[in-house]
Amino acid sequence: MIRPDVTDTEQAARLVGMGLRGRQVPDRDLTYRELVHRYQQDEVFAASVDAIAEGLGLTVLDVTKRSGIVLAAQPGSAFEIKMDDYARQAKLRERRDTEKVLHGIAHLAVAALSFPRPDDLANDQYVGRVSVETVDLVVRETCRLLDERASRDSANADPSADEPELERAWRAYLRRPEVASTKDSRRNSDSTRGMVSRALRWLADRGLLQAVGEEADEVFRTTSRYQIHVRQLASQAAFRELLDLGMVPPPTGSGLNVAAVPEKI
Amino acid sequence: MKLLETQHRHRPPRAEMGLFAQAEQALEEGRQAERHGDLDEAIRHLTVAAREGVGDSLLLLAGVLVRAKRYAEALDWCRLAEEEGFDEAVDLAARCRTALGVPFPARAGKPVTPDPAPVPATPAPEARRVPGRGSGFRFSADLGLTRRLKALACTVPLHELDHHKAKLERIDASVYQMAEVAMHIIDQVTIAMDFDTGVAHETVEERVTPFVASQAPHRGSDEHRRVARWVLEKLINVGTVDRVFRHVYGEINADGDYQRHTFDFKLVREVPGIHGEIYLRATDEAINVLVGALDTDVESAQVAAEVKLDNLINRGQLADARVAAEQARYRTVQYGEMLRQKLDATRRNVLVVDWEHELPDMLDRALNHIEERFKVEHAILRNITEARDESDDPDHKRRAAELVDIVTDCIRRHAQLQSRLQSARGVFREEQDRQQFSGPPQRAALDLHGQLLSPMLGLSVSDAVGPLERFFGAASGVHSPDTPSLPSLVSMVLRPVADRESTAGPVVVPRVDPVPDDRRFTDEHRRRAEALLDLSDQVRNLSSLLREAADFDDDLPVLVALRAAHAYSPGIGAAALHGHRRVLLALPADRPLDSSLAGVAGDDLLLTTAGVAEAPTDDPVAVAKESA
Numbered sequence: 001m002i003r004p005d006v007t008d009t010e011q012a013a014r015l016v017g018m019g020l021r022g023r024q025v026p027d028r029d030l031t032y033r034e035l036v037h038r039y040q041q042d043e044v045f046a047a048s049v050d051a052i053a054e055g056l057g058l059t060v061l062d063v064t065k066r067s068g069i070v071l072a073a074q075p076g077s078a079f080e081i082k083m084d085d086y087a088r089q090a091k092l093r094e095r096r097d098t099e100k101v102l103h104g105i106a107h108l109a110v111a112a113l114s115f116p117r118p119d120d121l122a123n124d125q126y127v128g129r130v131s132v133e134t135v136d137l138v139v140r141e142t143c144r145l146l147d148e149r150a151s152r153d154s155a156n157a158d159p160s161a162d163e164p165e166l167e168r169a170w171r172a173y174l175r176r177p178e179v180a181s182t183k184d185s186r187r188n189s190d191s192t193r194g195m196v197s198r199a200l201r202w203l204a205d206r207g208l209l210q211a212v213g214e215e216a217d218e219v220f221r222t223t224s225r226y227q228i229h230v231r232q233l234a235s236q237a238a239f240r241e242l243l244d245l246g247m248v249p250p251p252t253g254s255g256l257n258v259a260a261v262p263e264k265i
Numbered sequence: 266m267k268l269l270e271t272q273h274r275h276r277p278p279r280a281e282m283g284l285f286a287q288a289e290q291a292l293e294e295g296r297q298a299e300r301h302g303d304l305d306e307a308i309r310h311l312t313v314a315a316r317e318g319v320g321d322s323l324l325l326l327a328g329v330l331v332r333a334k335r336y337a338e339a340l341d342w343c344r345l346a347e348e349e350g351f352d353e354a355v356d357l358a359a360r361c362r363t364a365l366g367v368p369f370p371a372r373a374g375k376p377v378t379p380d381p382a383p384v385p386a387t388p389a390p391e392a393r394r395v396p397g398r399g400s401g402f403r404f405s406a407d408l409g410l411t412r413r414l415k416a417l418a419c420t421v422p423l424h425e426l427d428h429h430k431a432k433l434e435r436i437d438a439s440v441y442q443m444a445e446v447a448m449h450i451i452d453q454v455t456i457a458m459d460f461d462t463g464v465a466h467e468t469v470e471e472r473v474t475p476f477v478a479s480q481a482p483h484r485g486s487d488e489h490r491r492v493a494r495w496v497l498e499k500l501i502n503v504g505t506v507d508r509v510f511r512h513v514y515g516e517i518n519a520d521g522d523y524q525r526h527t528f529d530f531k532l533v534r535e536v537p538g539i540h541g542e543i544y545l546r547a548t549d550e551a552i553n554v555l556v557g558a559l560d561t562d563v564e565s566a567q568v569a570a571e572v573k574l575d576n577l578i579n580r581g582q583l584a585d586a587r588v589a590a591e592q593a594r595y596r597t598v599q600y601g602e603m604l605r606q607k608l609d610a611t612r613r614n615v616l617v618v619d620w621e622h623e624l625p626d627m628l629d630r631a632l633n634h635i636e637e638r639f640k641v642e643h644a645i646l647r648n649i650t651e652a653r654d655e656s657d658d659p660d661h662k663r664r665a666a667e668l669v670d671i672v673t674d675c676i677r678r679h680a681q682l683q684s685r686l687q688s689a690r691g692v693f694r695e696e697q698d699r700q701q702f703s704g705p706p707q708r709a710a711l712d713l714h715g716q717l718l719s720p721m722l723g724l725s726v727s728d729a730v731g732p733l734e735r736f737f738g739a740a741s742g743v744h745s746p747d748t749p750s751l752p753s754l755v756s757m758v759l760r761p762v763a764d765r766e767s768t769a770g771p772v773v774v775p776r777v778d779p780v781p782d783d784r785r786f787t788d789e790h791r792r793r794a795e796a797l798l799d800l801s802d803q804v805r806n807l808s809s810l811l812r813e814a815a816d817f818d819d820d821l822p823v824l825v826a827l828r829a830a831h832a833y834s835p836g837i838g839a840a841a842l843h844g845h846r847r848v849l850l851a852l853p854a855d856r857p858l859d860s861s862l863a864g865v866a867g868d869d870l871l872l873t874t875a876g877v878a879e880a881p882t883d884d885p886v887a888v889a890k891e892s893a
Contacts, residue, residue: 020745058743071743079743083734086741101726104733108721111740112713121710133537142719161513161525169729170722175507175529179537181466190506193537206742225742234740235711238721241732247720 012049019069022207067224128222143170288317418512463544807870
């Protein structure tokens, strides 16, 4: 009977475990660095790490010296993060879909602002910088352009009162105030900036973003892990869903016509 | 023959002269008839005069016809008058068209005059006419209707303020005109905001409080401030998540079906400042409600306002000129706001702004606009400065000086705008260098903004949920489930449930310290003072009363003197209200008090009590005075 090398399994599982702790990076941890190195050199070890991750319901997206091991949860696994949990605080009186969409837009916009050009997303060395203000401004501007386009295309662009569920996402975002003061003069978390701020802090808690400067400034820079998540998985998955809905997003362009109208099939 | 010819040659002019004189006479008679109120007679005479086009007969006739409610005829004459160059006919024609329900003709190049009066007045009768509208005009007319309905909707929050003012707790709000306060707030916010920021909540409250105070000067300043804050919060629409006012309106679409739409608008927005503070800005809707030029094109309204201003100054009507100048300034602010949005977008992301056509056009237009405005406003400034210096009337002088201030402010705002415009292209080139020309592309990746964010925002909410949830889940890493360690879990699960007491424990009765009695005057003092001062129609002076009181103890004279001093200005209204039958009165006795009295000094008073007569129709004060 061949006994498997228990030490190797333990080592492989340790690497997976490190991937679950978002804030750990190989640069600060000698063991982690050695494990990453071994993953890159030793194919058998790499295969057993992949297998362990697979068994736990995880997928290894990438293992690099800068990011460490980057894991993604498979649908239905215990490690999956669900929007329902994230947006749970959303008030029930509001339509839940709208809340979820606004939170989702905030997250997508954070990614879009972190990596403004396709090159930035592809470039491993690129470090993006985001702040609450810029994210909100960019989404608002995009909404405004869509608004202009809508009022240009039809005689009356006001949403129909009989079919509120057909309201466009940009309209829901535009309608929400940027900031709102509460009675005790704090920031209102229901405003768009409140949502963006929450998204940024949440990502920072998971080690996907890092705060720059004072905490009150709310400026963050991207980490290599976040870039890999967005590049390898999130953007692709969302893109596929868009295609499934029959939307054909415009081809990536260098130049001015990037923001052209997405055409409906 | 020769004679005949000459006679013949002379005849037509004479006939024309005759006609002209006749028309002049008809005009005069028509004027008189109009003055006497005989409209039919006036119309008959004026028609004769107007056929010849004498003086302002065309306009006069149209005016009389409108008064006689013969709009269709009036409209025809208005058109003629317009062709003759009577500008006033435009207004009359607008009234006729509104009354007839005829659509307004599109007047290319001619600006819509932002005349506040007729616009808000019209929607009510129009709204009722929707179903019966002729199919021929329907489409264009309905566009106007929608616009006016929206304009009307913008004023609804202001009216509701007055309906709901009873909700202000612990304040009797009936004396306050909330809609006026709201207008004032919008006014202040609009004036105070510039291109970069808005105005802080406190500043607005401070500026509006004096106006609120003038509505109820006898109330406390705290209350005034509270009212101002309440109105401000209502204008922001605090308490809703989106802070929008929503109005549902219907419209007949191209297929002839009635369709309901929602119109969302805000009046005062909260916007973030540079350092995270929150400012207020008035929205376009609010500025439109305020200015009264409802839903008009910014540029044309600006032109109209300034032409009007010029005319008014030339005619010396400075009060009107001031209103027009302020309108022009609001327009300037509004225009600047539009530009600010575009420029901000440019600075942030080159790719999302159309720098090929849209922005350069826009910058050119804006620069042209500023150039024109500079010319116009400098001319106006020169004019009013002259008016100010030449005028002898101090009131004219003052108003002209105010106008100079306003126009100077307009010019300053233009200058501010211009410097921003000039730097815009530089910003674009810098950003383009940074964003587009740095290094070769490496590997294929998605354009997150153009290929994901933008299409996603264009989806309906129900469609967008799926892809966004997918993105969210994938981009936010893995969630590590919280697992407690086995020993602690076991002990947690096996821990016995703590028994609960069936009662809530003993009730603690708080020990209350007695309130120390440190009053200067006891009930005995009060009773004695009451007895002393019950003078039942006899007149006594204060000194004698005080001496009597001093027999009791040292404090009683003080209480008596206090009561007497109060009686100098008796609360007769309150006495009548509370049903007191008698009230103490005091009059100065023109000599000082006896200095031997301890603790009391001052003028002596003559005291008496007077009956309060029940005279509901008369002023109780007068009645009481008489009986005194």
